Amino acid sequence: xxxxxxxxNVSKLASIELEETEKNKxxxxxxxxxxxxxxxxxxxxxxSVDEVFIHPLEKQLNLQEDVVEEFLTHEEALSNAPESKDxxxxxxxxxx
Amino acid sequence: xxxxxTIGIETHVELKTNSKMFCRCKVVDTEEPNVSLCPTCxxxxxxxxxxxxxxxxxxxxxxxxxxxxxxxxxxxHRKNYFYPDLPKNYQISQFDLPVGINGSLKIVxxxxxxxxxxxxxxxxxxxxxxxxxxxGRIDSATSTALDFNRSGVPLVxxxxxxxxxxxxxxxxxxxxxxxxxxxxGISEGKLxxxxxxxxxxxxxxxxxxxxxxxKVEIKNMNSLRSLERAIxxxxxxxxxxxxxxxxxxxxxxxxxxxxxxxxxxxSKEGSADYRYFSDPDxxxxxxxxxxxxxxxxxxxxxxxxxRLELMQTGLSIGEANILSKSNDWIVKLFHDxxxxxxxxxxxxxxxxxxxxxxxxKVEINxxxxxxxxxxxxxxxxxxxxxxxxxxxxxxxxxALLVKNVTxxxxxxxxxxxxxxxxxxxxxxxxxxxxxxSEVVVRIKNGEDKLIGFLVGLIIKSSGGSIxxxxxxxxxxxxxxx
Ligand SMILES: [Zn+2]
Numbered sequence: 001x002x003x004x005x006x007x008x009n010v011s012k013l014a015s016i017e018l019e020e021t022e023k024n025k026x027x028x029x030x031x032x033x034x035x036x037x038x039x040x041x042x043x044x045x046x047x048s049v050d051e052v053f054i055h056p057l058e059k060q061l062n063l064q065e066d067v068v069e070e071f072l073t074h075e076e077a078l079s080n081a082p083e084s085k086d087x088x089x090x091x092x093x094x095x096x
Numbered sequence: 097x098x099x100x101x102t103i104g105i106e107t108h109v110e111l112k113t114n115s116k117m118f119c120r121c122k123v124v125d126t127e128e129p130n131v132s133l134c135p136t137c138x139x140x141x142x143x144x145x146x147x148x149x150x151x152x153x154x155x156x157x158x159x160x161x162x163x164x165x166x167x168x169x170x171x172x173h174r175k176n177y178f179y180p181d182l183p184k185n186y187q188i189s190q191f192d193l194p195v196g197i198n199g200s201l202k203i204v205x206x207x208x209x210x211x212x213x214x215x216x217x218x219x220x221x222x223x224x225x226x227x228x229x230x231x232g233r234i235d236s237a238t239s240t241a242l243d244f245n246r247s248g249v250p251l252v253x254x255x256x257x258x259x260x261x262x263x264x265x266x267x268x269x270x271x272x273x274x275x276x277x278x279x280x281g282i283s284e285g286k287l288x289x290x291x292x293x294x295x296x297x298x299x300x301x302x303x304x305x306x307x308x309x310x311k312v313e314i315k316n317m318n319s320l321r322s323l324e325r326a327i328x329x330x331x332x333x334x335x336x337x338x339x340x341x342x343x344x345x346x347x348x349x350x351x352x353x354x355x356x357x358x359x360x361x362x363s364k365e366g367s368a369d370y371r372y373f374s375d376p377d378x379x380x381x382x383x384x385x386x387x388x389x390x391x392x393x394x395x396x397x398x399x400x401x402x403r404l405e406l407m408q409t410g411l412s413i414g415e416a417n418i419l420s421k422s423n424d425w426i427v428k429l430f431h432d433x434x435x436x437x438x439x440x441x442x443x444x445x446x447x448x449x450x451x452x453x454x455x456x457k458v459e460i461n462x463x464x465x466x467x468x469x470x471x472x473x474x475x476x477x478x479x480x481x482x483x484x485x486x487x488x489x490x491x492x493x494x495a496l497l498v499k500n501v502t503x504x505x506x507x508x509x510x511x512x513x514x515x516x517x518x519x520x521x522x523x524x525x526x527x528x529x530x531x532x533s534e535v536v537v538r539i540k541n542g543e544d545k546l547i548g549f550l551v552g553l554i555i556k557s558s559g560g561s562i563x564x565x566x567x568x569x570x571x572x573x574x575x576x577x
Contacts, residue, residue, distance in 0.1 A: 059379045063146070090242075094237075
């Protein structure tokens with residue numbers, strides 16, 4: 001795997017604007033991280049084991065009963081919004 | 097050149113739970129914005145999502161009923177993208193370990209049973225609703241308004257393999273899927289309310305090629321009619337483009353309902369890379385045999401099973417399909433009436449035609465409480481045994497819809513029983529012939545259409561009580577003499 005990756009694409013996907021110097025620094029840092037991760041590919045696995053480890057938590061999921069509870073009032077929900085109108089959150093324009 | 101279209105359908109089904117998918121906020125159906133919210137469905141920091149047991153039961157029902165293999169070790173993933181209707185900037189969804197894979201759904205197409213291969217059935221959460229405010233044009237919106245009531249409502253995505261060939265097949269598939277979720281009791285299934293939403297992936301390929309063409313995704317089809325039209329339009333557009341030597345761009349297009357065309361959509365920022373990773377907040381979801389067996393024991397009768405039962409009465413697959421997609425009371429009424437008439441064809445015609453037509457006329461959506469299946473059976477039996485005419489049957493049915501009476505009482509009161517006694521009818525026929533000798537002469541001179549006029553007179557002079565076919569036979573015989 002190449003350690004060269006498209007920092008521009010990464011910053012675009014993360015919606016984070018980067019200065020040229022930041023791009024250089026992050027490219028180097030992320031390359032080092034990727035190198036560490038690369039080590040996993042070189043490991044040999046015993047694929048005969050029954051349970052494959054697929055999740056960081058070993059805990060089994062408890063599902064919740066479908067019972068309604070009250071949480072925030074309309075006013076509480078909107079209280080942190082920088083802008084609201086007619087009961088709706090207002091954000092900068094976005095379009096599909 | 098010959099081109100073959102290939103269509104795959106992605107359907108989102110909103111589940112009918114009381115509370116949301118990962119929090120216990122109420123699922124609401126209201127225009128009042130932002131009234132059912134909590135830190136989890138608002139994406140506030142520190143909130144912990146916990147999946148809804150009912151929703152997991154519902155999706156397992158759906159996956160089992162579409163013959164999917166259930167993934168024992170299921171997992172939730174984060175699907176990352178930046179769009180304001182998702183306040184967390186990711187949607188909790190499933191990626192490589194969905195609830196169900198590799199299933200199939202039996203549909204009815206052109207009066208034949210067909211099967212649609214299902215790729216996957218997975219669980220996710222719905223987004224909030226955004227409205228673009230400004231000058232009206234989406235491109236020049238000045239701000240976006242958000243209502244998060246729908247944020248976090250349980251949503252199931254069902255993806256077919258790219259196996260459909262025509263728009264009609266796609267429509268038949270959605271009709272079947274809609275009936276399935278209704279019969280399973282897991283969704284309201286209302287297209288107009290967005291309980292069921294679908295996108296189509298369409299490609300066309302040279303018929304001599306083994307490789308599929310470039311896939312174009314079509315969004316914003318809100319009805320079965322727009323699904324059919326959008327697919328037809330898009331297939332034609334792609335074939336035209338290929339014939340002109342153009343290259344089909346892999347893109348998402350939007351169906352413009354008014355202009356009836358598909359148009360390229362401005363793509364969501366970075367939508368090409370969702371950077372899926374397992375949601376560290378939600379442990380693995382184990383759907384073991386015990387759980388699956390409990391769900392299996394709750395499986396109701398499925399639409400294709402209802403169809404089979406109906407076909408056993410002698411109905412065609414097309415008729416059985418129409419009935420199986422009707423309200424429950426209509427299916428039950430059919431079986432009840434059929435059990436005494438043993439005539440599936442006339443029972444079907446009376447229920448789907450005359451009964452529903454008359455109900456529309458008097459503007460009722462359900463049968464009056466006094467209306468019994470036996471009454472409809474009696475009407476059909478009276479007609480079949482020639483005791484009343486077909487049109488008298490309609491009169492009786494109309495009476496039954498507005499007052500609590502029996503078919504026999506209505507027939508008696510309105511003098512609808514037919515005279516089947518040939519001797520009595522012959523007497524009336526002879527009288528009419530004598531009274532209309534001029535008409536008889538004209539008929540003998542070749543004016544055949546006047547026979548109907550005489551039949552009318554015969555029925556009229558009997559007070560409408562004569563079996564018209566007997567009257568016509570006797571009249572013809574008399575005229576020949
Ligand atoms: Zn909530």
